[in-house]
Amino acid sequence: MKRALLLLFFASAAAAQEVAVLGPDPEVVRLGEEAAVTLVLDGAPEDATLLSVPGVDGLDIVPEAPRRSSFQSLERGRLVRGASVSWRVALVPRRAGEFDVPPFELHAAGRSLRSAPLRLEVLATGAGSGEHAFVEVSAPREEYFVQEPVRLLLRIGVEKGFLEAGLLPLSRLNLDVPVHLRARWLRGLPGAAAIGEEADAAAGGAGKTFAEDGAPVHATRVLEAERDGRSYLVLECERTLLPLRSGDLRLPGPVLGFAYATRFREDLFRGRVPEDARDAVVHGAPLRLCILPLPEEGRPPEWGGAVGRFTARAEADPRRLEAGSSLRLALVIEGEGNLESFEAPGLQGLAGFHVLGKIEEKSRARRQVVYDLAPLGVDVKEAPGIAFPCFDTSPPAGYRVLQTEPIPLEVLPRAGGAGVAAIAGGETARRALPGLDIRALKPIGAAPHERTQAGPSAALFIGALLVPWVLALCVLLLLRRRALQRSDPHAARARRAAAAFLRRVRRPGADVSGAFAEFLAARLKCKAAAVIAPRLGERLEAVGVPAELAARAAALLDGLVAARYGGAEPERGAEAARGLVGELEAAFLSHGSAA
Amino acid sequence: MIELLLALLLGNGPAQAERAYEAGEFAEALALYQAALEEPGAAEGSLLYDMGNCAFRLGRLAEAALFYRRALVRMPRDEDAEHNLRLAERRLGLEAPLGVPLSALAVRATDALAPGLLLALAAALETIGLLGVVFLRRRRAAQLSAALLLLLALAAAGRLAERRWFPGPPEAVVLSAEIALRAEPHAEVPAILRLKAGETVRVLERSDRWSRVLHAHGGGWTESTGLGLVE
Known part of the structure; x- marks a missing residue:
């Protein structure tokens, strides 16, 4: 719903080119609570500023720092991009009643804009509790420089007797001191940013808890104090603001809310039950600080924005090392100042050293910069002092350069005599020292031998592994068959005889009858002389030759033998014998396979 | 930060990241490489290797080891990644075994x-x-x-x-300085084994809060936040 409202306001702002006002949310509050208004300016022009905040008697109007945002939306199928700048403005009432808030004035894109007026209704809460509690905010000084942290001290006091006898627990929160501090501006307001919030909140450790803007927090210190003859339990905590621009910095007064009762009854199940529970608020005084600009005069060119009161020292470890190995030179900056926001010295081009890089640790009270340095040769005798320019706020304020002491080093030659001359001074961390440091970055765009494919498919995998087995099986079968054939001497003799017959009949004047007789002898497993006999046809039939073919073979052999011994040679005897041998071989083979 | 925003807008992450790395701004370079890694068609192996270098320079050695291992999954034969991983593990106090089976x-x-x-x-x-x-x-x-x-x-x-x-349980690197393996997924159960940053384990089960892991010296439950998955 809220998003839809925001979009609606964005759309309306875009259409009218005016300031959209979201809120107040809620429109009716109780004294001690706060409402919020959001001013939205579409387009987010660079020069958008909140020029003036209207003043309303009895109502604190506290704007927060502007927020810039961009958004995308689909309009008729097209992606439309937009941007906006918005301010959240807290409305903190100091009395009950109705408040008319005049328009806010803004400046954007070279012209002035005004928002629509607002109305806020504030309901009264319980009265007469102001003497039981107080809240106040204070700063050590009234004048600060831009970028100099302002340490604010928040003090919440609750009368001890009132705390024990009259104060009621806040709903949903289990607090040691059930009071609710409302001071959202402590998280930043125009011209100042909150820093070290986590550190501030954690600094309290085991201190008593109270509520700050809806969340439980620990007090840094818990004291007891006397004020106007009353004894108070005082909770203290610190918050830090970093001024971002010069001029007046107005901090609204904090508001402390709580619930209390004056009459109680004992209940069998619920224990002590209040009979006249009521809400109450206590307002603290606002605070005005003067923020001074930083002078241009005397500003060192290498100044990194450090403002405060600092000390600087350097530490090196190890102090005895081999050439090429690295040492850690730590610059430790401590003191009061913007330790978390300035730019630390870079040490670029440090003579005699290869600067591998730097690591920074930031905290509220200490900034440590650790430089990873490798001396380039054995002639390096010390780690030089580090210059740290800063703006010192202690009187008389001005720019100063803190210098750390040089640290003596002992650089030993590398084992094996290898030098580090290849690493020239002033080079960057892209090049690494061989063996002792990590290797350099990969060249941009290079994707050397990166594995991109997921792997072979299951079919390819199985196929690739099965093919060799099939191949081997085929080879094995072939070899077995050949071996079997070789193991039968008669079959071998028959094959040799057929080959010999074909060779002999090709020669002119060959003894065809002898060759044919030898072929038949090999098949009949007898001597050649024993082939020429009266019952050759029957013998051939007995070894599987068909009767007709056997008769023709017998007749051919008779004819060839007769021709040899002077009888009539059969017409084209050699060719007929060759053809017949082919038929006989086929017959023998088919018989053999059938057998 | 400005470099990061520009890189995200202009899509020239690796070059910006390299410049940030060379300027010694390793945290920014790491963020830029991370953004470049999310671009389609990015050379993941190289970018993860570079992220490992950034983490190494930042002193986050276990994280560097994790990035190098992730790079090695994509570039199994990369000598640079293997070298840097060994160096990171050595600085973490994880001595390589003398003999490898x-x-x-x-x-x-x-x-x-x-x-x-x-x-x-x-x-x-x-x-x-x-x-x-x-x-x-x-x-x-x-x-x-x-x-x-x-x-x-x-x-x-x-x-x-x-x-x-059948890739088996995913590998993970211990990112916390020390993690405790427990017999049950409860913080009150005493630790049966403690592992140092940079050590590797196999993750058998994983939820948002607890992971059941297997280490060379035993197995147990540990909090998921202390582990970084390699794949």
């Missing part, structure tokens, strides 16, 4: 090959081995060698099948 060496060798190449090699070795077994029946020594080749081929094929279809 033969089986581990074999697995490392096969994992260094691309899947297609490994399959082709397995098929070739299998063919040679089978034909050797078939043809060299009368030469015992040669046939034994052929049989060994065949076994090697089958082992390679088995490793490939394991990598492809």
Whole structure:
């Protein structure tokens, strides 16, 4: 719903080119609570500023720092991009009643804009509790420089007797001191940013808890104090603001809310039950600080924005090392100042050293910069002092350069005599020292031998592994068959005889009858002389030759033998014998396979 | 920060990241490399390697080891990543074992090959081995060698099948300075084993809060936030 409202306001702002006002949310509050208004300016022009905040008697109007945002939306199928700048403005009432808030004035894109007026209704809460509690905010000084942290001290006091006898627990929160501090501006307001919030909140450790803007927090210190003859339990905590621009910095007064009762009854199940529970608020005084600009005069060119009161020292470890190995030179900056926001010295081009890089640790009270340095040769005798320019706020304020002491080093030659001359001074961390440091970055765009494919498919995998087995099986079968054939001497003799017959009949004047007789002898497993006999046809039939073919073979052999011994040679005897041998071989083979 | 925004807008992350790295702004370079990694078609292996270098320079050595291991998944034969990983682990106090088992060496060798190449090699070795077994029946020594080749081929094929279809529990690197392994997924249960940053474990089960892991010295439950998955 809220998003839809925001979009609606964005759309309306875009259409009218005016300031959209979201809120107040809620429109009716109780004294001690706060409402919020959001001013939205579409387009987010660079020069958008909140020029003036209207003043309303009895109502604190506290704007927060502007927020810039961009958004995308689909309009008729097209992606439309937009941007906006918005301010959240807290409305903190100091009395009950109705408040008319005049328009806010803004400046954007070279012209002035005004928002629509607002109305806020504030309901009264319980009265007469102001003497039981107080809240106040204070700063050590009234004048600060831009970028100099302002340490604010928040003090919440609750009368001890009132705390024990009259104060009621806040709903949903289990607090040691059930009071609710409302001071959202402590998280930043125009011209100042909150820093070290986590550190501030954690600094309290085991201190008593109270509520700050809806969340439980620990007090840094818990004291007891006397004020106007009353004894108070005082909770203290610190918050830090970093001024971002010069001029007046107005901090609204904090508001402390709580619930209390004056009459109680004992209940069998619920224990002590209040009979006249009521809400109450206590307002603290606002605070005005003067923020001074930083002078241009005397500003060192290498100044990194450090403002405060600092000390600087350097530490090196190890102090005895081999050439090429690295040492850690730590610059430790401590003191009061913007330790978390300035730019630390870079040490670029440090003579005699290869600067591998730097690591920074930031905290509220200490900034440590650790430089990873490798001396380039054995002639390096010390780690030089580090210059740290800063703006010192202690009187008389001005720019100063803190210098750390040089640290003596002992650089030993590398084992094996290898030098580090290849690493020239002033080079960057892209090049690494061989063996002792990590290797350099990969060249941009290079994707050397990166594995991109997921792997072979299951079919390819199985196929690739099965093919060799099939191949081997085929080879094995072939070899077995050949071996079997070789193991039968008669079959071998028959094959040799057929080959010999074909060779002999090709020669002119060959003894065809002898060759044919030898072929038949090999098949009949007898001597050649024993082939020429009266019952050759029957013998051939007995070894599987068909009767007709056997008769023709017998007749051919008779004819060839007769021709040899002077009888009539059969017409084209050699060719007929060759053809017949082919038929006989086929017959023998088919018989053999059938057998 | 401005560089990061510009890189995100202009899509020139790696070049910006390299400049940030060279300027010693390793945290920014790491963020820029991370953004570049999310671009489609990014050279993941190289970017993860570079992120490892950034983490190393920032002193986040366990994180660096994790990035190098992730890079090695994508670039199994990359000597730079292996070197930097060894260096990071050495600085974490994880001494490499003096002797590496033969089986581990074999697995490392096969994992260094691309899947297609490994399959082709397995098929070739299998063919040679089978034909050797078939043809060299009368030469015992040669046939034994052929049989060994065949076994090697089958082992390679088995490793490939394991990598492809049965990858096993994912590997993770301990990112916290120390994690405790417990018998039950409860913080009150006493620790049975403590692991240092940079050590690797196999993650058997994982939820948002707890992970059941297996280490060379034992297994147990540990909080998921202390682990970084390699894959």
